[in-house]
Amino acid sequence: MAPPTPRSCLRVKGTDIVDADGKRVILKGTATGGHTNMENFITGYPGHETEMRAAMLEVLGQEKYDFFFDKFLEYFFTSSDAKFLASLGLNCIRIPINHRHFIDNLNPSVIRPGAFKLIDRIVEACAAEGLYTIIDMHTFPGGQNQGWHSDSGIHKALFWDFKDLQDRMVNLWAEIAKHYQGNTWVAGYNPMNEPADPDHVNLQVFYRRVEKAIREVDPDHILFLDGNTYAMDFSAFKEVLPNCVYAVHDYATMGFPMGEPYTGTPEQNDHLQKSYERKVEFMKSHGVPIWNGEFGPVYASASDEDHDKINAQRYNLLGHQLTIYKKDQISWSIWLYKDIGFQGMVHAAPTSPYIALLAPFLAKKKRLGLDKWGRDDRQVAHVYAPVIEHFRAEIPPAFVDRRYPQLWKIEGHIHRVLRETLFSEILCWEYASYFADKTFDELDALAASFRLENCVRRDGLNEILRRDATESG
Template sequence: MTVFSSILKTDGTKIVDASGKQVVLKGAGLGGALNMENFITGYSGHETEHKKAIEEVLGKKKTDYFFDRFYDYFWTEADAEFYAGMGLNTLRIPFNYRHFFDDDAPGVIKPSGFALLDRMVDRCAKYGIYVVLDLHAVPGGQNQDWHSDSAIHQALFWVHRDFQDRVINLWVEIAKHYKGDARIAGYNPVNEPADPEHTRLWDFYVRVEKAIREIDPDHILFLDGNTYAGDFTHFGKPLPNTVYAIHDYALYGFPGFEQYAGKSEQDDKLRRQFLRKVKVANEANVPVWNGEFGPVYEPEVVYPGAPATISIEENVATNVGRYNMLAAQLRIYRESNISWSIWTYKDVGIQGLVTVSPNSPWYKKFGDFIEKKKRLGADFWGAHPDADADALYTALAEHFKKEIPEQFHKKMYPPLWDIKRQITRVSREIVLSSYLCYEYAEFFRGMTEPELDELAKSFCIENCDKRHLLNKYLEEDARTA
């Protein structure tokens, strides 16, 4: 068990304790709880509209009751015990700003947000698990995706300084609350920023660092690179006691792309991708933390709603390749001795170390709907590669390409997303998904509080399955000195 004898700090390219001993942080993100993402728990749309749609069906009292139980069951002492038993020593806790203030009262901090975080931190601390606090959704959206809890494809956080001021004020309150708390490994001020102008992110980091340091001079700041934590080229002089946070997803681990087969050229590509992202940190003598990575997996058991054509044998073979890709990534990280946090700890069977059982009340109620979402491609993470109507989106993309002069095809930010990706993001993953959230909410109609409690208990670890081969690879790496 970790002894929280001192607050961690940086020393050159290392994270160390007060004695100067290096501490390599290894763990996972707790996505899906205090910041909800639709592929993690199976709902549709973005978090705020999802909760609003349920409240229209259930009423406020029952909705609050359901989510209170859901948050409590998502990370319990039993989760912390299992997690620490794997040798994992750090949990990244993503949270939505809306737990701490409302848009119509941005200056009023809600104690309920701290109560939710404190409960998770306390449960981690009992088993010696450090916590990284990760602000995963900010006012206006810090990137162009729905997982910043925004129903548009613009990152307005970088446009309106008032939004940035609100977040800086929030971090001041968080710093007041956790100042001197050695259980906290550090603060991750904003997840996956995507500033099209590339300069406003660093200006924000300078401002938020100054504000935090006036209250809390000690905790590490984990600073994500721009464009979804991949680009550090516009960073200024390194700020003291900071770690550069990359996200290192590899397309070999996703359906619809070339699959990992252990080829030397594939390993070389994984290494080049990683080294490109850490180049600035290495040159600046700053530690690196890989805040997110990991493939998605095909179901190895039959879930409610699964198509009759599903082949478990094929899925198992596909997953072996993805586990092998993960192992290759972990070897690369060990070579550089960096800290990491895989995405994500618990979900409905896409990526999690722990997954909701196909026999659970959750899957009995939502299984058909989750499969419909996959079939329609309503969220990118969980979509079938041959999602329904894909030919329609391809034709629409071709129409756009024909009518838009080629010189402008890469003008939309980020330019690595082609025209079809931009179209499907907006039409399928935002608009279609927003319509589907009302269908999802109807499944709650008429449910009693005991029924809601049983539904939420589907996420209790005692009722979940474990992804054993994934956990084996992670445990082996976590226990490697």
């Protein structure tokens, strides 16, 4: 039996999210990243989604290209996925979206025919299991940040420099809000994922514009507003907008291969607490709700040395982070639900057609450390070290680490341009070549590798999430 439909939209009341009866609701869930916005480390391609799709179209031709991606989108999230997530006690699913599902750069004022059909299917499948959804715009034309997940194909955030790009996204959000107005299973809208505005003022202008445009057609839904610099910095924020939840992303470097192992020392736990407190200081000082929109370690694969020990440490790290959030009774959404075995709650099986086909390429990509997310540079550090040394030798010290985001330092910007952008873009053709001459049946089997029924469940992670979701509501 389907759960009763909420009588009204969730809303903000002081520091809480509340339902129609004024009862506090703590949203706990995950994100369907890699689905309606594909990402390189999640499904194994290099670089940016648009470049990968272009290479796949060249190899497959239009008919097979459409067939494969239609099947991938169909299989990746079904009613079975919603039932599984609900069985863990989770109550909210974040849906990251690539804006290209809705608008074409050559005709940006027109919404693509059938654009809402895919998102509606996810929203409806979740609603049938009593799961709220949050609509998250994960990419913006020109790039709202410098990362691969903005699908801009470049290493700059040009969105902030062009008002016409901003106009088209404000208009798109008005259309989305108009479509979901009155849908009480939609918890709200996350207007922009991980903004990175170098001037620290354009983001707030955009939030005021998009809030006004949404409220004109949908006065009820909550907006979930990310902080600047990848949802980690609210230091330049000047105001609180009505019926808004403010969002951080609280990743811990101890959960990644390049970070120190987490052993639960007082010093490490103190660092985790202080990092979290720094990110949420704006929310606490202004008395507004907190949503941790992304967090979570990456996990070692069975082929990695000491993988059981490493993963036990990362489960413990995740558990400690959840105790921090529980103390403040904040809402959260872990990253990530489904992938090829790197971070997801479930992942494509090692014996699946997709993993079996791409095994040599995935091994090469891992060796080269092309994906920023959780890579290990041990096998290629010697290649890039002279380049970094050259930059540091020739650029005056006052300027070498000045480029925003400064926290990346010059090393991060070099890797972003050389590896994550240029190298990865070129290797998109190699990735696509693995799909050459595949039949429709073979393409169907490859896409079906991502059906829940064909996936492996990461039980250690899922039990931690289930325990937190069910023990504390």
